[in-house]
Amino acid sequence: MRRRSLTGPAAVFMSAAALAGALLGTAPAGAVTGRPVITLDSPQPVALPAAPATADVSFDFQTKAKNLQADDATLTVDARGLSKIAKVTFSDNCTVKGLVATCTEMFLSQSSPTTHMGGDTRLTLTPLKGAALGATGTYQVTGRSAHAQIVGGTGRVEVGGPSFGLDKLTDHTGLKVGSTVSEPVRFTNVGDRPAKGVQTVLAVSPGLDFADHYSNCKYSSGSIHMAECYPKGAIALGETAALAAPVRLRVNSAALYTYLDTMTAPLGQPGWPSDQGVKWTWGKGPTLQLKVVKAGRNSSVPAGSVSLPQTGDTTDYRITSLQAHNTADFGVTGASARAGQGQNAKFAFRLSANGPAILYDRSGGEGVPTVWVTPPAGTTVVGHSANCGPWQEHNSTAAAHGPYVCGPPGIELSKGQVTDFSLTLRADEVVTHAKGSVQLVWGPDPAHSHRPAFDPDSRNDSATLTLN
Structure with a gap:
């Protein structure tokens, strides 16, 4: 699933934490062909929402080649492994036979390395009527070009999933330097499958420090301070849960316009959060717990670790503004x-x-x-x-x-x-x-x-x- 991404200022947090970054694929060892290599970023698993809603799949590629011109590229997407769970529609650049599509692509790159080359090929997935929640399937992507070696990959699709909707947080103004402010974090599973647990990422901008350091949270240093927490507890369907203790933040002497970014996902969400480029240290304080605010309902549906696409007002990402009285x-x-x-x-x-x-x-x-x-x-x-x-x-x-x-x-x-x-x-x-x-x-x-x-x-x- 392509996770929520940010542009502009918020992108600072996302890129620093690599929260929504897909795990990059690599060329196989020993693959020496004399041609430049184009590698498909590992496709993120997709959780299908209930029909008539759909899920879209797109592909990103990377290369270390400079002045790459592969204008004759062809991708083959074999989606026969999805035949029992989803209807598959391919983009207009594809010729389709059954559930196998041959799609024209053009890859151009002048810099080295190029880490994001978006492909034109798209898949639109709709769950089949009667497909059981938790059922899974796979698809394969391969490619060819006279000008480059294309390394493909395999994607996984499953029916249904949890979805965490974060409650709105409270903005603050006029905070006194040296004070401590608390922000409760509460969310509801609005998906159609339970989750085995939750993983939460908190990021504070310059001017704020975490007042507490829990043993089941790991922390990063730098301009943006981050905490990645794993409070224990399954999340039932419809359950509203909260961090047992609010997030406490100290307002330091550098505070002016400061922010708390909060993001949640089902425990085990593939590719999120990613530790690439971030140095973490586990906290040495007490354990951060979960508390049930509103009980959910029991279900025999298997728990999921891939979040459904977020729709409407539901969001697993919130930004809280905390403005200090400072100069x-x-x-x-x-x-x-x-x-x-x-x-x-x-x-x-x-x-x-x-x-x-x-x-x-x-x-x-x-x-x-x-x-x-x-x-x-x-x-x-x-x-x-x-x-x-x-x-x-x-x-x-x-x-x-x-x-x-x-x-x-x-x-x-x-x-x-x-x-x-x-x-x-x-x-x-x-x-x-x-x-x-x-x-x-x-x-x-x-x-x-x-x-x-x-x-x-x-x-x-x-x-x-x-x-x-």
């Missing part, structure tokens, strides 16, 4: 230089994050300050650092005479972080003490800049560029 000061510096007529002068200036709080922006970049630079009169811009560019693309006047917009990298600006910028200007005429400006901007442009309450000091928001 984060930002400032800019200017520069001066000398140049004769026709000569170039390089101006180096910077944006500084003075803290104490970390600005952690999950809006997609809208909440991060930018620096607007107006060159001195009588100059032409002939060069700039990679993190600067003219305020309007494809505008020759802006490219030559500005203003230029410079921005910090990423979405996290910590106390003490300095971002350096530069513009190289040609002196077209010599003007004594020609002045340009460096301006800190919150918003789309200086005319619509709105100073945030967390940065009350405006004295370091502007500086000058002086030539000669």
Whole structure:
């Protein structure tokens, strides 16, 4: 099943924890053909919802080859192993005979490695009437190309599954630095099969720390703190359960805009969460338990470990906003230089994050300050650092005479972080003490800049560029 994924700021959490990442397939040992290798990412198991709902299957590939051009690729999907549990419909790029499809594909890659190449081939699965909950089947994917070796794989499909719907969490504002806040975590199994247990991932953004460390949770360090917990207890159909103790978080001196991300899945959900690239340490405190809030119903249906696709308002992922009462000061510096007529002068200036709080922006970049630079009169811009560019693309006047917009990298600006910028200007005429400006901007442009309450000091928001 292709798990829920995030874009923009939330993607920071998902990529850091590798929560929804599929386990990558690898080429078999000793497979030396002289041709580049394209490998199918291991297909994630699929849990079929009750008809008439459907489940979609798509495929991702990876390669270590550079300048790959396999425009003659063909995939063969043999779905005969699903004949007793599902109706299978293939995408339009496939020629189908029975439950075997031959599908045209084109794989192009200019970088190395390429870890995500989406295929065009799709399967739509609908459970057959009378298919027993818990029944399983498999399908095989193979491929060929004159320009590459394609390594396929096997996918598994089962009828029905558990599905955990997380309750909404409470947002907070005005939290005092040094305080502790509690968030209860409660969920309901709204699926059609029980689960043997639950696995929960909690992630807190910079400015928050876990107040408790349980022995059945493992923890990661770094900018994003994560906890992966395994409280014991089966989850019956319709049962509402909760972590026996709320998640307690300490608000530290770096807190400003902070978040708690919570995600749940049936115990054993394949490929989730993935430990790739994350170093964990098991807690040494008490055991985190589950408590039953509302009893479910008994069922003879076998328990499942593959979650059904989430639909409607049901979600196994929640983000809680916890805003602290704190400050984060930002400032800019200017520069001066000398140049004769026709000569170039390089101006180096910077944006500084003075803290104490970390600005952690999950809006997609809208909440991060930018620096607007107006060159001195009588100059032409002939060069700039990679993190600067003219305020309007494809505008020759802006490219030559500005203003230029410079921005910090990423979405996290910590106390003490300095971002350096530069513009190289040609002196077209010599003007004594020609002045340009460096301006800190919150918003789309200086005319619509709105100073945030967390940065009350405006004295370091502007500086000058002086030539000669």
